[in-house]
Structure formats: C-alpha cells, structure tokens
Amino acid sequence: MAAPQRRLIFKHIDAPGYTNDIDCYIKHGGYDDLKKSITMEPTAIKDEVKKSQLRGRGGAGFSCGMKWSFIDAKKVTKPIYLICNADESEPGTFKDRQIIHKDPHQLIEGMIISCFANSVKLAYLYIRGEFPEGAKILERAIEEARAKNFIGKNILGTGYELEIYIHRGAGAYICGEETGLIESLEGKRAYPRIKPPYFPAVLGLYMCPTIVNNVETLCNVKHVINMGGEAFAKIGTPNNTGTRVLCVSGDVNKPGYYEFECGSLTMGELINDVCGGIRNGRKLKAVIPGGSSAKVLRAGEKFKLKQKGADGAMVDKEITLEDIPVDFDSFAAVGTMAGSGGVIVMDDSRDMVECLANISEFYAHESCGQCTPCREGSLWMKKITHRMAHGQARKEDSALLKNVADNIAGRTICAFGEACSWPVQSFLAKFPEEFQAKANKDEELVLGK
C-alpha cells in the first residue's frame, strides 16, 4: 500500500470551508512566515533555502538555493528582479492552477519572502493567458496583501519596499522557458535567449540579474522558512527533499492531483493504490512521468537502478516500471525525468502512434520558430506521425522520424529542441513494433486484446 499523502503545499486546497481570501489565509497562520522572515538577514533566508536542498518544481529540478546564490545583492549595482513563472502549460501538468485559484496567498507570501531574501524591489508574476480567472484572483490577492502592508512601501515598518505586478501571457507555450518568458515580459516575441551569455542571473529582465522560479517552488520557500531548512531537508529522500505534487491524468480511475513526500511511493503505488488502477478494467501500457516532454516508459520494461542492498551497500537492482520510486533522481536513472510532475497514463487499447501524433502536433504548434532544426523538424515530425496514424505510412517512416528527431535535440538555443524530440525518440525506441506495423499494413496490430 502506498504511503499516505503528505500535504504541505496543498494542505488547505479543497479543505472544507477554506476560501481564497486573505482573512481565511491569515486565520490559518498565513503571513506569519513573512513576519518571521522580514526580521531575518536576507542572507540567512538564502542559507535556509540552500540547507533545504529545495529543487525547482518547474521541470528541470535545478537547486533553488544554487539559483539564488548566483546573485550577490551586495555586489550587484543594477536592480534585481524576481519573476514567478505561472505559465503552466506543460501537457499533463495542472498543479499551479489549483494553487492560484484556491490558495493564492500562499504563493504571494512565498514570493514576498523570496523577493526580500534577494533584495528584489520589483517582481512580476507571469501567468498564462488562458488563466483569466486566475489572473483576477491574483490581482485581488495582491490588493489584499497591499492593504495589510505586506506589499508596497515600508513593509511592516521595516523600510523594505516591494511591488508585484501580474503579467498575462497570450497562449504561447514557449513563455514557460525562462529566457523566452523574459523576452515576452519585455514586450517582444518569446524567442529564448542563448546561454551563455544570457543567463537570467546575469543578463535577465532589462539586462539585469533576474530570478525566475516556478509557482510550486515559491510556495515551498514559505515552508522552508516555517520549519527551517534542515527540517525541510528531512522530508523526502536525500537530494530529493520536500514533497512533490503529482498530477495524474489519462487512463486511470481516479485522475487528479496528489501530494507526497519525494520518493515515498512507487509508480505502481501511485497508479494502482492512489489512482485506483487503470480504468475500464484495462491493463497499463505506457506512462509519461513528467509532462509530455519526458521520455515515455513502457509497462513490462526492466530498468537498472542503484538501490541500497541488505548490507547497506549500493547495488544494481533490476526493477519494473511499477517499482520506480517517484523522485527526481530515480526517474533520471531510468532514462526519463520527473519534470513538472505531470503523469500521463495510457492503457492497452491506446495506439502509440496516435498518441505520439497528438504530442507532435502540440510541439509543431508551439515551436517559436527561431531555430531551424526545431521550426522545420517539429513540423515534419507532426506530418510524418499523422500520416502514419492515418493509414498512409511509408516503409521508411520510422527511420525518417528518428533521423529528424536526432537532428533537433542538442542543436537549438533552448530545451524545446529536446522537449519535442524526446517523445519521438522514446516512443520509437519503446514501441518499435507499432510503428513498423503501420508501414506494413498487412501486419496491423490488434490493440487491447
């Protein structure tokens, strides 16, 4: 049986009687952590975050303390900006929407603490355009926080001043990429910038040092301050600290969002115990574990994972998809990623070529068009997967598709190149017979039998 949920970020979300206004938030201890932080030295807050080993929840899993340490407020002469990335748009991910709609002040409080820690006086909250209601809720929350002197001039009498503004995107997935987001916030097309030299910590918004953090990461900062970095680091497993909000969708009986200590349950427990197993009495076929960009895993596949043996020494263990612990490092070790926490489950009636055609259409639509391999390649991957899915596959299509994908990854300015080619490469590698069967129509596979 799976370990019980540990709700840290989602503690109050969906709780009976909990509302998203500031009075309810304060009644539940809200803004106490801000009051505590603002008496601390900013560097002491940064130390706690470093000690917590908190990793970014947006997709890359980069250390938050490390990201913050790139900027030394004492040495920087330019203004420092902080941007909350609420451009949630990785297919399979739907956690930020819940936080924004149901507990916006938790995010605002986390954001103010993070701004104070990094000597930020002007911050933006970049929310995707398709969240018009979320933007209104956040605007109201900011006004409420301003009325209580948590935002604005001379915050809580300390002399610290901070403004936070909401900035709405307009339907482009690429704005979730931090340098694309910055360009967009500057009023331009969201073409990602090349790194180096344009690391946000050095040349970010308006060419000033900038921190870009995900919604869930900023919420976590509040809890790091609440319990202290060392206590936070005890949640989860070493190097995979804290909790993880998992968004499960697709062919399960109980799709939804669940929060667990990192590494406290396995993929099998998540799917079978927490989500009630595969719907319609079918069998598990495939899982995309961390948003649609993550490489697909096939049921029945065997993976090698280093785990602690009986004598405490690390040994290579052969495990199945169901045995994989849900944390950053385990997913990386089996060749995919924990990404954004969006788990998409597919049952044995699903045509993998069709699923890939759907994903490839997404990436063809969302490529910003700046780099040729991605602009041209994503479109070709859509065209080829579509003709394969619609009975017009050519003999050479599997090889052609792989060739296109292999020529995108690693050859683009931003990680979108990997994001669009990893699904193609992994679907082809894991389900070669389904792609081949499309080319040899007389061998058509009968699915779900």
Place this chain on the structure above:
Amino acid sequence: MAITLLPEFENKIETAITHYPVSKRSASLPLLHLWQEEFGHISDEAIDWIAAKLDLQPINILELVTFYPMFRRQPFGKHHIRICRTLSCALGGSYETHACFKKATGAEGDDHGPVSSPDGKYTIEFVECLASCGTAPVVMMNDDFYEDVNESKIQELLQKYQ
C-alpha cells in the same frame, strides 16, 4: 485615424503602463489584451494606436499579434469556445467534444483553428493544453472554464451561452 475611446478604457491603459516603470514596451501584451477585451479583435487601427501609445513602430505590435495565438485579427462569434486538444484531453474524448460542438452549432471546416457557426453566434477553436488534464476533456466558454465536457453537456452549455 478617428478612434474614440471611453475614458474608463483609457484609464485602464494608463494604469497598465505604470506597471512597467523601466520600459513601456513591456506593456504591449497587456494593452493588446485590453484592446481585444474591449473591441473583440486587433484591427489595423489598434496596432497603430498601441504602437503610438508606447512609442513603438507598428511592426513591433503586429509581430506580437502574429506570434501569440490568443490574439486575433478578425472578429470572432459572440461566444468563443475553446476545446483542449492535447493528449490527456484527447484520451478523455476531446476530439468527440470538438466534433460535437461543430455539429451542434453548424460550424464547418476540418481545421483545428477557429471556425464559426453560420449565425455568427459561436467561434469554435481547438487549443493546446489548458492545464486541467485530470478533468478531461476541458472547455473554455469565453473566459469561463468547464471540466469533463462530454457530449451530454454540450447542449446545456450552448443553451447557457446564447
């Protein structure tokens, strides 16, 4: 160019610009959103007006309108119906939902892009992931959000949005 703008609208524009003390250009997207909410689409006049307001060239605004999918150059129907197309919603039946909305409103066209009903009441559009994959398929009726929209809910929604 003779555009008369309501004072409340101009106030909203001025307020939006104050949010970007470092660079007025940053107010491009907010101004485009405000304009589209007020007038329904981004006309040539809109592009010229916003560019002039922000001390930019019209091309700086036009290139945004052609890049960001939410902005439109043509008027849409009275109600904009957005149906999520991406994987989790597709697994939950969003292609059926999309087809059903088109059939029920008489909107024609194979395109995933916007198609309008003959009476001009509805514009139906397949869009990419709306970030609510656990309650697939999901639909936006104008700015309102609906979950688990299968065929049985479609008539009810169309009745509500007349």
